[in-house]
Amino acid sequence: MRKSLFEKVWDAHAVRTLANGQTQLLVGTHLIHEVTSPQAFGMLRDLGLQVAMPHRTFATVDHIVPTDQFAEPYRDPLAQAMMEELRKNCASTGITFFDRASGKQGIVHIVGPEQGITQPGTTIACGDSHTSTHGAFGAIAFGVGTTQIRDVLATQTMALGKLKVRRIEVSGKLLPGVYAKDVILHIIRTLGVNGGTGFAYEYAGELFDRFTMEERMTVCNMSIEGGARAGYVNPDETTFAYLQGRPYSPKAAQWDAAVANWQSFASDPGCHYDDVVKIAAADIAPTVTWGINPGQAIAINESIPDAAKTNVVDEKASIEEALAYMKLTPGAPIKGTKIDVAFLGSCTNGRLSDFQEVARFLKGRKVAGGVKAIAVPGSQIVALQCIAQGIDKVFSEAGFEWREAGCSMCLAMNPDKLIGDQLCASSSNRNFKGRQGSPTGRTILMSPLMVAAAAVTGSIADAREVFAVN
Amino acid sequence: MALEKITSITGPAVYVPGNDIDTDRIIPARFMKCIVFDGLGEFLFYDVRKNADGTDRPHPLNEARFKRATILLSGANFGCGSSREHAPQAIQKYGFKAVIAENFAEIFLGNCTTLGLPCATASREDIAKIAAVVAQEPTTDVVIDVVKQEVRFAGQTVKAEVRASARDALIHGRWDPIGELIDGLPAVQTTAAKLPYLAA
Numbered sequence A: 001m002r003k004s005l006f007e008k009v010w011d012a013h014a015v016r017t018l019a020n021g022q023t024q025l026l027v028g029t030h031l032i033h034e035v036t037s038p039q040a041f042g043m044l045r046d047l048g049l050q051v052a053m054p055h056r057t058f059a060t061v062d063h064i065v066p067t068d069q070f071a072e073p074y075r076d077p078l079a080q081a082m083m084e085e086l087r088k089n090c091a092s093t094g095i096t097f098f099d100r101a102s103g104k105q106g107i108v109h110i111v112g113p114e115q116g117i118t119q120p121g122t123t124i125a126c127g128d129s130h131t132s133t134h135g136a137f138g139a140i141a142f143g144v145g146t147t148q149i150r151d152v153l154a155t156q157t158m159a160l161g162k163l164k165v166r167r168i169e170v171s172g173k174l175l176p177g178v179y180a181k182d183v184i185l186h187i188i189r190t191l192g193v194n195g196g197t198g199f200a201y202e203y204a205g206e207l208f209d210r211f212t213m214e215e216r217m218t219v220c221n222m223s224i225e226g227g228a229r230a231g232y233v234n235p236d237e238t239t240f241a242y243l244q245g246r247p248y249s250p251k252a253a254q255w256d257a258a259v260a261n262w263q264s265f266a267s268d269p270g271c272h273y274d275d276v277v278k279i280a281a282a283d284i285a286p287t288v289t290w291g292i293n294p295g296q297a298i299a300i301n302e303s304i305p306d307a308a309k310t311n312v313v314d315e316k317a318s319i320e321e322a323l324a325y326m327k328l329t330p331g332a333p334i335k336g337t338k339i340d341v342a343f344l345g346s347c348t349n350g351r352l353s354d355f356q357e358v359a360r361f362l363k364g365r366k367v368a369g370g371v372k373a374i375a376v377p378g379s380q381i382v383a384l385q386c387i388a389q390g391i392d393k394v395f396s397e398a399g400f401e402w403r404e405a406g407c408s409m410c411l412a413m414n415p416d417k418l419i420g421d422q423l424c425a426s427s428s429n430r431n432f433k434g435r436q437g438s439p440t441g442r443t444i445l446m447s448p449l450m451v452a453a454a455a456v457t458g459s460i461a462d463a464r465e466v467f468a469v470n
Numbered sequence B: 001m002a003l004e005k006i007t008s009i010t011g012p013a014v015y016v017p018g019n020d021i022d023t024d025r026i027i028p029a030r031f032m033k034c035i036v037f038d039g040l041g042e043f044l045f046y047d048v049r050k051n052a053d054g055t056d057r058p059h060p061l062n063e064a065r066f067k068r069a070t071i072l073l074s075g076a077n078f079g080c081g082s083s084r085e086h087a088p089q090a091i092q093k094y095g096f097k098a099v100i101a102e103n104f105a106e107i108f109l110g111n112c113t114t115l116g117l118p119c120a121t122a123s124r125e126d127i128a129k130i131a132a133v134v135a136q137e138p139t140t141d142v143v144i145d146v147v148k149q150e151v152r153f154a155g156q157t158v159k160a161e162v163r164a165s166a167r168d169a170l171i172h173g174r175w176d177p178i179g180e181l182i183d184g185l186p187a188v189q190t191t192a193a194k195l196p197y198l199a200a
């Protein structure tokens, strides 16, 4: 029978059917971080249980780390306590911890791929919703809650119901100045923030075939914002080339066998999908959000929606709520909206190629007066690569603050926060109320180059015009 | 591990209207700087319940008449956003025993079930009916019957679905799967041995 990658990976990892009909699913790789794991270790201790496969569990610290202070103790005692708790839990159970001293620390969804831990045909769990990122490699990766982290720590499995699979096929090429981030914002806008409920998304078609691994990661990262529990791209030569030579990748002697095995997981041509959606890449424009969820997005040249123009009661209410919070004018162009902060980073867009692409255009430009702009590499390795290429200098000379690796202002659990109702042009993935650290702070999501365009003009702008992209 | 069989939940309810109430709204990220879940209840919906100076804003949970509510009523796509279990933990620690909404985000629903917190879905019209009764008479006992998949209140009965796997787990007292997962450990080894990346 022809099967999709999702089904193949699921079947290979299904241990047995549980009494309630769910599957006990083997989790090949477990990634943990400081925010959601300490309580799970606590539960484990309360139950007197051990970590089942410490060698298949990898930890890093990302959410709470300050990006302007390297040495411990951190100024925030709670952050320091979380750091120490993770260190202690890893040391006592034999889990590998990529802490800052290792030089490999970073956002968990950047570290896994970078180290070659994220591999095709595997299952991955992490107590973090953007775990879907790892699907870019043809893995099935689930974000889980803390009790499930406990389950995975104790048994290397979790109880899960099987998902349906929706194939999202994007044909053709993107126009200049349009990026992977615009693709996923467009998909979520089209299918809705809960359009993916019950599904895994398989991203396919010409566009994804040509995409780099980093572009695939950006798209898979935000699957969860479209309501899908997982998202993936079938593994191909691009995937294998990326993985070759990474610390945890199969070594030379095992390489060919590993690649053959990985290839065998790709969806069979003509396999069954529960749904298929087709999108033309040329229809996608630089996209920005205007509201308080990632589906409330428009192309840069569109106007802000007007509640008066819809008769759908729900839509009316949600537009009104969003615009009241965002303090935006219905019907006005989004272009020209003044910003206070520009944030470049996060597990969506904090990789080398994101900084490279921006640096290419930012050289010789200056951040507008009154705008606070910060650039936060997603990992220590990304930071080093940027420094080696002089990218950090381009950013500092333009007036960006160049920071240490971490999640930073994506959710502001560290000291990087919006103040009051500041408006932030952000390359992150969530524009929820209060997301960036201030209960009234406002977020507009966009691609890294659009963040740079907003930073240099001081307002939401079309990067294609600002940087003469063509 | 013997777990309670959760067949029904009875208690007063409170209606927190709105669609797409995300986990950042349920528990703002800054309150996640903790290594235990205790004490999270007081920060439930914090930024919509409190002003910057800590004084109360108008919110159903701040109204004295709803203080005893153990059932939370809300709109569509409840619990969307992050996988943080801090959100259902905050709801449970606040004192809620069940949630009724039009529908729930996936991870949130799974997290709630594992805590023995039933999530029932009802139609918008029916939620409005319950909300109307509760607004009039906050002490009304609302009964979520997990077995019959219905909600009864003030002499009325409406349909309320509980996802099959969650319903089974709740009514049979196996909503926390850890015992069953541990029982499966020998089979886990067999499955793992067949996978090259785990066998190595």
Ligand code: SF4
Residues within 6 Å of the ligand: A062, A063, A107, A108, A109, A128, A130, A346, A347, A348, A406, A407, A410, A411, A428, A429
């Ligand atoms: S960068 Fe943002 S979305 Fe990604 S893991 Fe960190 S906090 Fe979560």
